[in-house]
Amino acid sequence: MLDLIAQVQIQDRSSGDASCVADNGFCPSWIVDNLNRYTDPLLQHVYLTIVSLAIGFAISFGLALIAHRRRWLVAPITQITGVLYTLPSIAVFFLLLPITGRGNTTAIIALVAYSLLIIFRNIIAGLDNVPAETKDAGRGMGLTDRQLLWRVELPLALPEILAGLRIAATTTVGLATLAFFAGAGGLGERIFEDIVFKSNVVTAGALAVLLAAAFDVVILIVQRAVTPWARARAS
Amino acid sequence: MNRSEPAQEQGPSARPAAATLEFREATKIYPGQDDPAVDALSLTVPAGEICVLVGPSGCGKTTAMRMVNRMIDITSGDILLDGRSVRERRPAELRREIGYAIQQIGLFPHLTVADNIATVPRLLGWPKDRTRARVDQLLELVSLDPADTRDRYPAQLSGGQRQRVGVARALAADPPLMLMDEPFGAIDPINRERLQNEFLRLQKEIRKTVVFVTHDIDEAIKMGDRIAVLQRGGKLAQYAPPAELLMYPNGRFVEDFVGADRALKRLALQRVRDIDLWKAPLVRVGEPVADARRKVQDSDVPYPLLVDADGRPLGWLSERALTGERVTEDLRSKAEPAVELDDVLRDALSDLLANEAQYGPVLDARGAVAGVLSLEIIGHALQEPPEQVRSGADALAADG
Ligand SMILES: Nc1ncnc2c1ncn2[C@@H]1O[C@H](COP(=O)(O)OP(=O)(O)OP(=O)(O)O)[C@@H](O)[C@H]1O
Numbered sequence: 001m002l003d004l005i006a007q008v009q010i011q012d013r014s015s016g017d018a019s020c021v022a023d024n025g026f027c028p029s030w031i032v033d034n035l036n037r038y039t040d041p042l043l044q045h046v047y048l049t050i051v052s053l054a055i056g057f058a059i060s061f062g063l064a065l066i067a068h069r070r071r072w073l074v075a076p077i078t079q080i081t082g083v084l085y086t087l088p089s090i091a092v093f094f095l096l097l098p099i100t101g102r103g104n105t106t107a108i109i110a111l112v113a114y115s116l117l118i119i120f121r122n123i124i125a126g127l128d129n130v131p132a133e134t135k136d137a138g139r140g141m142g143l144t145d146r147q148l149l150w151r152v153e154l155p156l157a158l159p160e161i162l163a164g165l166r167i168a169a170t171t172t173v174g175l176a177t178l179a180f181f182a183g184a185g186g187l188g189e190r191i192f193e194d195i196v197f198k199s200n201v202v203t204a205g206a207l208a209v210l211l212a213a214a215f216d217v218v219i220l221i222v223q224r225a226v227t228p229w230a231r232a233r234a235s
Numbered sequence: 236m237n238r239s240e241p242a243q244e245q246g247p248s249a250r251p252a253a254a255t256l257e258f259r260e261a262t263k264i265y266p267g268q269d270d271p272a273v274d275a276l277s278l279t280v281p282a283g284e285i286c287v288l289v290g291p292s293g294c295g296k297t298t299a300m301r302m303v304n305r306m307i308d309i310t311s312g313d314i315l316l317d318g319r320s321v322r323e324r325r326p327a328e329l330r331r332e333i334g335y336a337i338q339q340i341g342l343f344p345h346l347t348v349a350d351n352i353a354t355v356p357r358l359l360g361w362p363k364d365r366t367r368a369r370v371d372q373l374l375e376l377v378s379l380d381p382a383d384t385r386d387r388y389p390a391q392l393s394g395g396q397r398q399r400v401g402v403a404r405a406l407a408a409d410p411p412l413m414l415m416d417e418p419f420g421a422i423d424p425i426n427r428e429r430l431q432n433e434f435l436r437l438q439k440e441i442r443k444t445v446v447f448v449t450h451d452i453d454e455a456i457k458m459g460d461r462i463a464v465l466q467r468g469g470k471l472a473q474y475a476p477p478a479e480l481l482m483y484p485n486g487r488f489v490e491d492f493v494g495a496d497r498a499l500k501r502l503a504l505q506r507v508r509d510i511d512l513w514k515a516p517l518v519r520v521g522e523p524v525a526d527a528r529r530k531v532q533d534s535d536v537p538y539p540l541l542v543d544a545d546g547r548p549l550g551w552l553s554e555r556a557l558t559g560e561r562v563t564e565d566l567r568s569k570a571e572p573a574v575e576l577d578d579v580l581r582d583a584l585s586d587l588l589a590n591e592a593q594y595g596p597v598l599d600a601r602g603a604v605a606g607v608l609s610l611e612i613i614g615h616a617l618q619e620p621p622e623q624v625r626s627g628a629d630a631l632a633a634d635g
């Protein structure tokens with residue numbers, strides 16, 4: 001049976017160093033020739049990650065703003081998002097399949113559910129770390145609660161918020177490799193399509209790692225650009 | 236000295252530069268507590284004066300101050316700003332009219348010095364160039380170089396510089412009232428003294444009404460036109476100008492609080508130039524001895540003081556210098572200590588005692604002798620009624 005599958009897959013692998021490919025080895029020339037096979041899965045992976053992060057951030061941000069002025073909500077929200085965080089993603093995919101069917105929606109719902117806790121907790125931590133005297137001075141000068149939030153508290157919480165987003169981004173890229181279970185494609189689909197062929201697994205895996213690193217670096221650059229004050233020290 | 240009148244418009248705002256503040260039985264009881272933190276506080280701060288709230292820790296100074304801009308809700312009673320109750324004002328609007336400086340400063344770490352100072356002007360919707368000009372003006376006012384400081388973040392400033400920026404920020408929209416809660420509390424003694432002097436000098440220019448909280452009686456005496464001493468439970472023990480407080484404390488609590496050295500503290504309120512000095516028998520070399528002897532007779536000092544052509548002291552003459560026809564340069568002792576007109580009496584007294592001298596020459600700004608200060612004169616000064624003793628703020632501001 002396995003042999004049969006291998007047979008089919010080898011036929012799928014066009015060109016390259018035939019013997020290396022036949023051995024399921026790591027074949028650079030094959031990788032170079034076949035890189036374009038990974039373009040669509042990669043773009044799909046990027047799409048899943050960005051959409052999930054954007055939705056996850058929007059929901060977490062809304063929840064954090066609500067809980068920020070109603071502190072008693074922090075504990076229940078943390079608990080609920082905590083449960084979502086610990087649910088195995090694959091289980092969530094299968095649970096959702098009968099409701100939302102195969103496709104992006106199911107994958108994105110699962111990825112969003114997973115990211116909520118990380119982002120929510122970091123926003124709350126960032127807001128909590130704003131020095132009390134800074135808020136007191138702001139209020140004492142006549143900033144309204146809303147002005148205080150948008151002009152003082154959120155800007156000062158940015159380093160923590162963006163740090164949370166970085167963690168959420170790398171974990172989401174990782175989890176999105178399982179999105180094909182929900183029928184949403186991505187690099188994971190390529191990996192599991194031919195998991196015995198080293199060249200394939202390494203290429204798809206490396207792209208996933210690079211993608212995670214790219215998200216991390218981009219958010220870090222944004223973070224540095226928008227928080228110049230965080231690096232300012234006595235000169 | 237018309238300190239009770241609203242000072243003239245200085246800044247770019249159209250509001251009057253100072254407001255009258257009145258506490259009317261203002262009381263604060265924190266939720267869940269039986270005893271008030273501030274208990275029926277009644278006092279009036281005339282426009283343009285510094286009122287210091289002083290008292291032991293936990294006596295309710297901060298609470299009293301924060302009720303004024305409604306950072307803390309008033310439980311009962313009222314607080315009036317220029318006759319208008321703060322309770323009928325919208326808190327955010329009210330606060331934009333009241334400067335606010337606290338010990339922890341609370342600068343916004345993510346904003347530059349200029350943006351920090353511009354906070355209230357922006358809330359009030361000032362045009363950009365007016366705000367920018369005001370920022371530079373304020374930085375200069377608090378002795379910071381605008382070009383060097385404007386674009387720095389608070390983390391790039393020293394503690395003293397941060398404190399100055401905090402004061403500048405509080406003054407930004409030219410508020411008629413300033414609230415300052417231990418503004419110099421976290422600063423080392425040398426810088427604190429400098430900031431105090433700078434603020435008094437600034438106050439001479441801007442003449443704001445100021446509520447200044449401190450737990451340090453020396454700072455209270457130095458800064459206050461009037462001092463409100465609070466005792467535990469937020470009860471007002473005494474409200475009086477510094478000299479009166481030191482001379483007539485109205486009970487054991489105030490007496491203990493101002494300290495056993497309150498007579499000496501009073502000497503810190505007066506400067507040598509404020510009291511009547513002895514006339515000095517000034518003589519020059521070559522002057523007829525008869526003239527010199529007459530001068531000594533007209534003076535309270537037993538010996539003639541030899542001075543140079545510019546009137547600068549050379550020393551006290553000995554008996555032998557007066558034996559011939561003309562005065563010779565025969566000194567019994569040097570003219571020490573030399574006290575200056577701007578010295579406060581406490582420092583002058585300390586100089587006399589350190590030199591084991593009964594009296595010493597007083598020099599004017601050019602170094603010429605202006606008179607003689609003696610222990611006896613200082614003794615008289617201590618008996619002067621408090622109405623004739625100027626407040627610390629006035630005394631310091633006078634030499635500006
Ligand atoms: N938010 C609060 N809730 C309950 N009690 C408070 C609160 N703030 C202050 N108190 C109490 O009210 C009293 C007065 O406090 P306040 O801060 O006004 O004192 P203070 O004179 O400023 O003291 P310090 O010199 O230590 O700053 C204290 O007994 C304090 O414990």
Ligand SMILES: [Mg+2]
Nearest residue numbers: 296297298416
């Ligand atoms: Mg206090």
